[in-house]
Structures are given as C-alpha cells and as structure tokens.
Amino acid sequence: MMSDVKFVIEAKGLTRAFGARRAVDDLDLQVEAGDVFGLLGPNGAGKTTTIRMLTTLLAPTAGSARVCGFDVTRQPSEVRRRVGYVMQNVALQTNQLLTGRENVEIEAALRHLPRRQCRERADEVLDLVGLLPHADRLIAEYSGGMRKRLDLAGGLLHRPEVLVLDEPSLGLDVQSRHRIWDHIRGLRDEGTTVLLATNYLDEADQLCNRLTIIDDGRTVVTGSPADLKRAIGADVVQVTTNAADRLRVAIGGEPWVQRFVVTDSGDVHVYVDDASVALPAVMRLSLDHGVDLQRVTYNQPTLDDVFLLHTGRELREMEVSA
Amino acid sequence: MVDVEQAVHPPLTPEVAQAVRSVEPRPWAQEVGALARRWFIQLSRDRLNLVFSVCQPALWLVFFGSGIERAVNARVIGTSNYIGFMLPGVISLTVVTNAVSGAMPMLWDKETGYLDKLLSMPIARSSLIVSRFVFQFALGCAQVVLVFVVAVIIGAGIAAGPFGAIAILVVAGVLSMASTAVFMGLAYRVPTHGTFFAITGFVTLPLVFMSNAFVPVDAMPTWMAVVARLNPLTYAIEAMRILVLEGWRVRVASSFGVLVLFAAACLAVGTYEFRRHTGQRVDERR
Numbered sequence: 001m002m003s004d005v006k007f008v009i010e011a012k013g014l015t016r017a018f019g020a021r022r023a024v025d026d027l028d029l030q031v032e033a034g035d036v037f038g039l040l041g042p043n044g045a046g047k048t049t050t051i052r053m054l055t056t057l058l059a060p061t062a063g064s065a066r067v068c069g070f071d072v073t074r075q076p077s078e079v080r081r082r083v084g085y086v087m088q089n090v091a092l093q094t095n096q097l098l099t100g101r102e103n104v105e106i107e108a109a110l111r112h113l114p115r116r117q118c119r120e121r122a123d124e125v126l127d128l129v130g131l132l133p134h135a136d137r138l139i140a141e142y143s144g145g146m147r148k149r150l151d152l153a154g155g156l157l158h159r160p161e162v163l164v165l166d167e168p169s170l171g172l173d174v175q176s177r178h179r180i181w182d183h184i185r186g187l188r189d190e191g192t193t194v195l196l197a198t199n200y201l202d203e204a205d206q207l208c209n210r211l212t213i214i215d216d217g218r219t220v221v222t223g224s225p226a227d228l229k230r231a232i233g234a235d236v237v238q239v240t241t242n243a244a245d246r247l248r249v250a251i252g253g254e255p256w257v258q259r260f261v262v263t264d265s266g267d268v269h270v271y272v273d274d275a276s277v278a279l280p281a282v283m284r285l286s287l288d289h290g291v292d293l294q295r296v297t298y299n300q301p302t303l304d305d306v307f308l309l310h311t312g313r314e315l316r317e318m319e320v321s322a
Numbered sequence: 323m324v325d326v327e328q329a330v331h332p333p334l335t336p337e338v339a340q341a342v343r344s345v346e347p348r349p350w351a352q353e354v355g356a357l358a359r360r361w362f363i364q365l366s367r368d369r370l371n372l373v374f375s376v377c378q379p380a381l382w383l384v385f386f387g388s389g390i391e392r393a394v395n396a397r398v399i400g401t402s403n404y405i406g407f408m409l410p411g412v413i414s415l416t417v418v419t420n421a422v423s424g425a426m427p428m429l430w431d432k433e434t435g436y437l438d439k440l441l442s443m444p445i446a447r448s449s450l451i452v453s454r455f456v457f458q459f460a461l462g463c464a465q466v467v468l469v470f471v472v473a474v475i476i477g478a479g480i481a482a483g484p485f486g487a488i489a490i491l492v493v494a495g496v497l498s499m500a501s502t503a504v505f506m507g508l509a510y511r512v513p514t515h516g517t518f519f520a521i522t523g524f525v526t527l528p529l530v531f532m533s534n535a536f537v538p539v540d541a542m543p544t545w546m547a548v549v550a551r552l553n554p555l556t557y558a559i560e561a562m563r564i565l566v567l568e569g570w571r572v573r574v575a576s577s578f579g580v581l582v583l584f585a586a587a588c589l590a591v592g593t594y595e596f597r598r599h600t601g602q603r604v605d606e607r608r
Binding site for chain 1: 363
C-alpha cells in the first residue's frame, strides 16, 4: 500500500521566514520508505525549523510538504497520527515526579490506545529502549541519556510510520550515544522510516543511507554518504603549516593535486588521486621549498570534506565554536 | 480527496487501527483524563505542596479572621459573624492564588517545549486547557471543604445549609475557572516567566483588596465601590457571602449571573491568548 505514495516525506520549495530572515529557504526533500534520512548541517542551518514544519508545529511561509501522503498544513491530524517526534531538548522537567512508566502510559493514552493496551504497550517500548528495569523510578532520578531514551520510547508508542529525531545524541556521553544509535539501527532494520537531524558527521555517516546537507536554510547537496564522498573523487591529505601560501607554490602545480583548499582554521586540505603516492611527494617538495610542516595526515574523504567542498567552510569547526 | 488518501494510508498495524477505532467516541475524555492524571500524580508526590496548598485557606481563616474580628465594627460589616463574613473573602483569595500557581505549569510546558511535544500529537487543543481546569477545580474543592470544616469548628455555620455549601463550591469553581483562564492566558502571552511573576506579583493582592473581600461594598467610599463593582471577585464573594450569612436569596442568582458573564469573558481572553501563542503553528481548523 505504501507503494502508492512514492515518498514518505516530500517537501517542495519549503520555506519559512522569521521577519526578513529565511530560516529555511526553498528546501526540497524526498524521503523514501525505509530510509534513514539525514538532515546534516551546522547549528542554525534550519534543521529544527524544517522538522517543526514537517511535524505540523510551524506553518510554512511558502512551499509545501507531504508526510505519508498528507499535506502538513491541510491535514495536520493525519500527519500527527503517523509521525513520532523526538525533540532536541528532552522536555521532561515538568514530568519530574512521574515514573518513566507513568510518563509513557500518559503518552499512550494521548495516542488513544485503549486503556488496557496502554500499560502493555508502555512496557513494550520501555523494554525496547532498555528502560524496563528503571520503569518505576521517578524521572527526576533519570540521567540525561535515560531521559532521551524515555523520550524515544514515547515516540515509538503508536508504531509511527515516520520517526523524526532531532539531534538524538546531542549532549550524551559516548556510551549513551552508542545505545541510541543501536536503537535507531534496530528501527531501520524493522523498516521504520527515520528522519534524523544532526550536526554530528559521524552520526550521519554511521546511520543514514541518504542525507541532505543543509546550510543557511538551503540544500547544499543530497545523496548517500558513500556517493557524496566518492564524488570528491580523491583522497585528502591534511597538512598543518604556518606557510600555506608557500606550500601552494611548492605543490600547487603538480599534476596529482586535484584541489588545494585552505580551511578557516588554517589547515590545508590537498585533494589527491592517491594519498600513498602523494604523501612522500608533499613532504619532499615541502622540504625542497623550505616549507615547515607541523603535521601531515591523510584520510579517506569524510562528510566534512563534502561540506567543505560545497560550502568552502568546515562543519567540524562550526561544531566546536557552536 | 482526503478519503482516497485515507484509504491508501491506514495506520501501520491492524491492531493499532482497531484500537484507535474502538475508542473514537471518547478520545477527548481520554486525553483530558491522561493530562489530568499527569497533574494529580505529581501533586500527590509533592507532599509539601499538597499540604500547604490545602491548608492555606484554613490558616487564613483562623489566624487572620479570628484576629481581625476584634478590631471590626459589626455595624459596618452588617453582621456579628465576622468569621462567616470573612469566609467568602478567604475562599476567593485562595482561588486567585491557586490560579496563579495553577498557570505556572503551563509556563514551564511552554518554556521547556513540552507543550510542543503535546501539540505534535493528534489531540484536541482544548483538552490541554480543560485538563488543567479539572485539576484546579478538584484542588479548589478540597481547600473549600477543609475551610468549611474549620469554619464550623470555630463557630460559623452556613445559613443556606448543606446545599448552600455545594452552591458555594459551584461559585468558587466558576471563579476558579475564570481566574485560571486569565492567568493561563497571561502565561502564554508573556515572553519569559520573569514577566509573568512581575505581573502576577503586582496584581494578585490588589485584586483581592479592591473587592469586597474584607469590606462590604456598601461601606466603601463611592470611588472605591465603583472599582469593586468592576471586579469579578466582588460578585463571587457577594453570592457566597449571602449564602453563608443569610441563606438562599434572589441576589445570589443575580451576583452569580454577573460572575458567569465575567467568567465567559475571562475564558475568551484565555482561549484567545492560547490560540495566539500556538497561532504560528498549524491550526486544526484550517
């Protein structure tokens, strides 16, 4: 039946302005059933605004979006019935004196499950996120990671066709982060469509089969992580030096150098055909030209390089400063 | 067009679909129940809050009422039963302070984003507000009943009898709804909780003093009487006071009628502010 509607989420020219500022500008999205679709971008890129429009919490200024075939502005309750939304900040401060189980049961009732099923289903989802042993503790005693998982459990109650996760691992320790990732992989394996907003490159790389990089409210590029990286068509030699200009003179003309990019942080990314050959050449030429190198590494291209290639800026740097 | 899409898109699993269908006639009641449960469970665990909330009006009556009684001229207030005279004033003071603290969770829900989470669910928006009314009303009833018991113990009866007591509960309930609606509206209106507390701190006590809570309207200078007549509290207190001191009189109905009109206006204001705050969002009725 799902095949009748090609895309689970389809946005066309989606735009949201706040005053003169366009938080989301002419965004197109096409998410297929079963995708774990990433919305990757720095803070303030418009990820949350996009999600708020797709979850019917914010009316678009222009453009349209359909979720499971339903228009977000004209059929909001149909959309709400099919979407599970896990917010960026776990907003459970006002439920501190509820137990985890009560919290989920109340959400189950708000999803209109019959009374006797509420308890049953609450236990199921609590078990799914590994919180069943802590179900009868007060939320006040929960750690940040547990709260996040509790919130995720709530989003699964009604077996949503689409699960929307806004920065699911933001601010979590490594262990909690990996647990959340495991849950998301589990959902993917069950065929749930997931829209995942993140500013973590590794998260998008690990979990998503397709992603859109957005920056400043606009789509930068869309594709699978592998394709996007392959499109760079090169290995990346990263050089830390105080003399980027002289390095450019030294190696810029070599035939094996595809691109020479100086990042905001002053590092040099040299895109080359084959790093194993290029590395010694970079070092030899630097030595010949008297360019002092502090550090040379080489990497397979990452999503950071994809972002850098398309925007001229580094996502990683913005993460740190954000 | 909608029908076609619904045919194409049933909920994922048959048992969930069945579940949703089987409760369709009363989802609203279920929503209100679930949301009210959220408030009741948390209050029941917050013992200090519970004890202080419920006992506060009784304390007012005993200490403030009994103390002031000696200083009051019985001819001015028109009765020698000062505790009985004070009772409606204490009840309305309680209702107003309750309304302020009752609006606070709405403020937190708004600021923490839980309100957004609720709005992303397929629930009626009215259930958000109504569930809070239910909670406020129940809490108010507990307070009023306790204050009745205390009043009887310290020697003030209710002239209108047990049904009069129930009528007083109804009046207090309407006043509670009206003031809760206004303060909830304020909670949705203000940019931050700081503004909310600045305004409520400024308004709450004057609202009570600028009514007939402690002085009858007849004993006021004209300008003050005019102000008091514009205050919905005055009508609630009047209706309750007649029930306590005199019994069933026609004036109970007229005062109650004015109170209901005020309450309707307050509810309209509260609803307007709620809609305005959520207006950026997609409205069900569009």
